[in-house]
Amino acid sequence: MSHRILFVVVLLVGLAAFSIALAQDQAPGAGQGPDQGRRGGGSERMMTSIKEQIGATDDEWKALAPKVEKVLTVQRDMRAGFGGRGGPGGMPDAQQSKVAQAQADLRTALSDKNVSGDEVAKKVTALRDARKKAREELEAAQKELRQGANARQEAVLVLNGLIE
Numbered sequence: 001m002s003h004r005i006l007f008v009v010v011l012l013v014g015l016a017a018f019s020i021a022l023a024q025d026q027a028p029g030a031g032q033g034p035d036q037g038r039r040g041g042g043s044e045r046m047m048t049s050i051k052e053q054i055g056a057t058d059d060e061w062k063a064l065a066p067k068v069e070k071v072l073t074v075q076r077d078m079r080a081g082f083g084g085r086g087g088p089g090g091m092p093d094a095q096q097s098k099v100a101q102a103q104a105d106l107r108t109a110l111s112d113k114n115v116s117g118d119e120v121a122k123k124v125t126a127l128r129d130a131r132k133k134a135r136e137e138l139e140a141a142q143k144e145l146r147q148g149a150n151a152r153q154e155a156v157l158v159l160n161g162l163i164e
Contacts, residue, residue: 043072053160054153064153067145071162074138078131099134102127 077097106123109115142163157163
C-alpha cells in the first residue's frame, strides 16, 4: 500500500513540475528576439522535465522530442486567445496561429457595429474551420507521439495531457 502512496506522490510532484514548466513556457520571454522562434528558455526546461518523467533514454528522446514538441506547439496554438499566445503581449500577428488570427478577426468584426451579419457569419465559419483543422492536426501529432512511446511513457503522456 505504501508503494502506491509513494507512486501517487511522485506522480503529483511530476505533474506539478510539468505544469510549472508549461506555464513558464507560455509567458512572453523577456529579451527574446523574433528569430528565436517558439522555443524560449522555459520550453527547454519543460522538454527536460518531460524526458525525465517518461524515463526516456537519450536515443528514445531523439525520436520522441520532435513529436512531443509538435503536440505542445499545436496545443499552444489551439489555446491562443484563451490565455495562450497571441493577442496583446503575445505573438505578433504574423506569428499567430490560424486559430488566434481567426479569433482576432472575429473580435474585430464584432467590435465594428457596421459589419454585416453575413460578414460576421463568415468570420465565425473561418474560426470553426481553423479550430477543426487544429484539432485534426493535434490528433495526428498525438497519434504519432503515441506510436513512438512505450506503455509507461504513454501513460505519463496521457497523465500530462499530451495525448488522449
